Amino acid sequence: MTKAELVAKVSSEGGITKSQAEKAVDGFVSAVSDALATGDKITLVGFGTFSIGERAEREGRNPRTGEKIKISASKVVKFKAGKTLSEKVK
Numbered sequence: 001m002t003k004a005e006l007v008a009k010v011s012s013e014g015g016i017t018k019s020q021a022e023k024a025v026d027g028f029v030s031a032v033s034d035a036l037a038t039g040d041k042i043t044l045v046g047f048g049t050f051s052i053g054e055r056a057e058r059e060g061r062n063p064r065t066g067e068k069i070k071i072s073a074s075k076v077v078k079f080k081a082g083k084t085l086s087e088k089v090k
Contacts, residue, residue, distance in 0.1 A: 036077060046084035053078045 001009075003025065011021035032050055035042050042050040057073040081089070 044082070046082045048082045048085055049080045051078045051080075052076070 007018055007022045007025055010016075010025060011018045014021060014024075016024075032042055036050060036052055039052060041052075053076050055074045055076055058071050060069050060071045061067065062069055
């Protein structure tokens with residue numbers, strides 16, 4: 001599903017205009033992004049939890065040359081589906 005399709009779905013499900021739905025989707029994405037950037041965890045009961053995880057520094061290989069390279073430690077976004085979402089997808 002693309003953003004345009006999501007906006008159309010939110011518009012029809014919520015009984016609002018597409019421009020209002022686009023503002024709502026943009027606001028949600030912005031709020032989640034800002035919260036994760038500051039290290040917060042977002043929990044939407046029944047849907048799931050967005051959080052930040054740490055990836056340790058590790059050794060990898062360049063697939064073209066086979067030489068060893070160092071992959072730096074980094075932060076990654078994690079999502080754990082809630083019970084209701086998991087049951088709906090089964």
